[in-house]
Amino acid sequence: MSASTQNVDVLIVGGGPAGSTLAWALRDSDLSIAILDKATFPRDKVCAGWVTPAVMQELQFDKDAYAKQHTIQPIYGFRVSQIGKREVQTRFSDEPASYSIRRCEFDHYLLQRSGAQLILGEKFKSMQKTADGWLVNGTIHARLVVGAGGHFCPVVRQMGSKLGNSETIVAAQEIEFEMRPDQLAQCSVQADIPELFFCEDLTGYGWVVRKGNFLNIGLGREDNHKLSEHVAQFRDLLIQQGKIPPDTPEKFHGHAYLLYPHASRPLLQDGVLIIGDAAGLAYPQSGEGIRPAVESALLAAQVIKHSGDDFSQVQLQKYQQMLVERLGERDARDISDYLPGWVTQSLAGILLGSKWFVQNFVVDKWFLHNDQEPLQVKS
Numbered sequence: 001m002s003a004s005t006q007n008v009d010v011l012i013v014g015g016g017p018a019g020s021t022l023a024w025a026l027r028d029s030d031l032s033i034a035i036l037d038k039a040t041f042p043r044d045k046v047c048a049g050w051v052t053p054a055v056m057q058e059l060q061f062d063k064d065a066y067a068k069q070h071t072i073q074p075i076y077g078f079r080v081s082q083i084g085k086r087e088v089q090t091r092f093s094d095e096p097a098s099y100s101i102r103r104c105e106f107d108h109y110l111l112q113r114s115g116a117q118l119i120l121g122e123k124f125k126s127m128q129k130t131a132d133g134w135l136v137n138g139t140i141h142a143r144l145v146v147g148a149g150g151h152f153c154p155v156v157r158q159m160g161s162k163l164g165n166s167e168t169i170v171a172a173q174e175i176e177f178e179m180r181p182d183q184l185a186q187c188s189v190q191a192d193i194p195e196l197f198f199c200e201d202l203t204g205y206g207w208v209v210r211k212g213n214f215l216n217i218g219l220g221r222e223d224n225h226k227l228s229e230h231v232a233q234f235r236d237l238l239i240q241q242g243k244i245p246p247d248t249p250e251k252f253h254g255h256a257y258l259l260y261p262h263a264s265r266p267l268l269q270d271g272v273l274i275i276g277d278a279a280g281l282a283y284p285q286s287g288e289g290i291r292p293a294v295e296s297a298l299l300a301a302q303v304i305k306h307s308g309d310d311f312s313q314v315q316l317q318k319y320q321q322m323l324v325e326r327l328g329e330r331d332a333r334d335i336s337d338y339l340p341g342w343v344t345q346s347l348a349g350i351l352l353g354s355k356w357f358v359q360n361f362v363v364d365k366w367f368l369h370n371d372q373e374p375l376q377v378k379s
Contacts, residue, residue, distance in 0.1 A: 007141045008034045008117070010304065011134075013124050013155050014148030015041060015111045018276025018293040021059065022146060023116035025301035033116040034140070037149075038123040041111055045103035046174050046253050048209050048216055050075060050194065052098045054374040055291050058298060059110075063099070070109065073100035073211045078367070079195040080358045082349060083206065084237065088358045089193065097368055100194070100211040102176070124154040133271055133311075144304065144311045146273045148297070151256050153278030161265050167280075168262040170204065170287055173231045173252035174218025176211075183245035187215060195243065196367075197234070202348055206234045208243060217244060218252070220287055222259075228252075259284045260292070260327055267323070268316045275300050281327065285366035295326060295375045326375070 010026065012019040015037035023033045056063060066072055075098040077091035111118065119140070128135045133143040147155030151169070179187060189195055191210040197219075198205045204221030219234050221227060231252055238244045258265075263280025267273070276293035283292060303319040304311075324330075351357040364370045 005135070005139060005141050006034075008032045009142065010034070010144045010146060011036060011136055011140055011142035012116065012146045012148050013037075013136075014150060014153060014276070014278065015039070015118070015120070016045075016107055016148060016150060016276065016293070017110055017290055018278070018297045019146070019148035020107070020110040020114040020116075021294050021297035022148065022275060022301055023114035024059075024110070025298055026304060027115040029305055031304070033114075034119055034142075035111070035114065035116045036119045036122060036124060036136070036140070038121070040121045042104045042108035045107055046176050046216070046218075046255070047103040048174070048194075048207050048218060049101050049103050049106065049211070049290075050098045050209065050288075051101055051106070051290055052368055053096070054369070054372070055294055056099070057374045058294055066109065070105040071100075071102045071212050071214065073191055075100060075194060076192045078358075078363050079193055080352065080362050081195075081197055082200055082352050083197045083234065084200075085349070086353050087195075088353065088355050090355070090359045090363050091193070096192075097363070100209055100216075102211055102214060124149070127155070127158045129271075142271075143309075144271055144273065146275060146300065147278045148274075148276050150277045151258065151280075153274070155272065156265055156274055156278050159266050159269060159272060159274075167258060167264075168222060169224070169256045169258055170220045170222050170282070171224030171227050171254065171256050172204075172218055172220030172287075173227060173254045174216060175249055175252045176214055176216040177249060178214050179245065183215075183247070184213060186242070186245040188242050189215070189244070196362075198348065198352060199230070208238060215244065215248075217248065224256075227254075257282050257287065257289055259287065261330055263330065267320050268313055270313045271311045273300050273304075273316055273319060279323075281323075283366070283369070285362075288367065291369065292327065296323060298375055299323060299326065 009031040010033050012035045015035050074096035079089045081087040125137045134145050147153045189208045194209040203223045206219035209216040219231050258280030275296040277289050281292035282289040299322045307315050
């Protein structure tokens with residue numbers, strides 16, 4: 001090794017919630033941890049951005065302390081519909097069902113408390129195998145490299161995966177902006193009740209989420225054909241309905257992610273682990289990625305802590321097994337996979353008009369995952 005080479009035990013590529021959570025979960029280990037990210041933080045990250053109480057518990061998150069300097073909007077209900085059809089509202093009367101956050105703030109907060117050495121503003125360029133690990137960018141030697149760089153994670157590409165080829169992605173476009181006083185007066189969406197709009201063909205959904213004075217609007221579809229047209233039509237409808245200000249910006253920002261059942265990316269090899277969106281872990285019904293990202297990091301931390309000096313693929317295999325135990329088999333199917341499209345669309349039109357179905361399935365199960373207890377990771 002060159003005298004200028006920096007040595008760490010674990011190098012995490014990507015400073016989002018998955019990467020920072022992993023570093024934080026390893027803070028009491030004897031391992032040296034560094035996080036590499038091409039961005040400097042805080043950085044823009046457009047996201048509907050709601051975080052459930054389960055995630056707060058898993059992160060040992062102090063909401064009151066966070067709220068002193070950051071936006072955190074309690075959510076007490078959801079308004080759900082198919083686009084242009086009857087809306088059904090659910091409401092929780094006791095504790096908040098979730099919290100809306102701004103990702104630019106949330107990600108920076110998690111990164112700052114991670115306890116890791118931060119290597120920011122440096123792009124991942126290369127990764128060469130060494131006798132006892134990897135040499136990244138020619139200057140950082142790590143015994144274990146963790147890919148946490150989102151959908152287009154360069155570590156996944158380095159493993160030989162051709163990102164985008166034969167992957168059924170969800171393509172989304174969204175925007176987040178702070179409303180002026182006159183725009184606030186023209187926005188009928190309640191801050192504590194986000195609104196969800198399922199596409200008529202059920203290939204995706206749109207949303208409007210208030211975060212204090214900030215407004216987040218977006219739409220994602222598994223079929224990204226003419227996505228911009230779908231988004232423009234959705235924006236126009238929201239304006240016609242008086243839900244958002246007439247002068248809401250027209251330029252939305254795009255991103256992509258993989259739903260868990262559709263991802264086939266490698267999760268590990270000798271000296272390499274993949275977590276979060278880089279692994280394609282988003283929930284299939286809602287597309288939410290924050291909770292599975294956080295939980296994948298916590299599971300990875302448990303495996304890393306108990307690996308000793310052995311970061312071989314055989315030793316790391318436990319991580320993949322734990323993910324399956326938590327999220328299920330990748331190719332698991334339900335009855336809707338075997339029904340013709342017109343049948344599922346007809347059923348959806350009925351079910352999405354039912355308050356019982358919306359409350360118990362769409363909100364509680366699909367979006368909040370209230371049927372799943374917070375992850376309890378053993379030390």
